[in-house]
Amino acid sequence: MQDEHRLGVSTANLVKRHLKLKPSNPEKRQAAITEIDQLYGLDSVSFNESKQRLDLAYDASRLCIDCVEDILAKHAVEVSHDWWTRFKEDHYRFVDQNVKDNARHEPWSCHQSSQGTGRRRS
DSSP: OOOOOOTTOOGGGEEEEEEEBOOOOHHHHHHHHHHHTTSTTEEEEEEETTTTEEEEEEETTTOOHHHHHHHHHHTTOOBOOSHHHHHHHHHHHHHHHHHHHHHHOOOOOHHHHHTTTOOOOO
16 A cells, blocks of 8 residues: 655655644644645644654655745744753754755666777677
């Protein structure tokens, strides 16, 4: 059985992210989540109330953690400033950029460059 993903989401580039949020106004937080949910390349978004954690899954070749954080900031929802969250954010940025770079990269093989240029031995 194949997993179903939203339009614009490739399984090969799918990443899952968890961001701890600072306590915020529930209406502003929901407005931010609603806007995030409309992003092209997003597979899922949810908020875990008991852990104050935003859970996301998205295609990192199309989106990045900064895109999500920009929307949160626009709605006055802050990501926690604890060291673990900052560490994860840096790691997420690195991986997101890596996925984006690899998605644009054309595979290369030494076999491709030698086709048709080799000489036959008699």
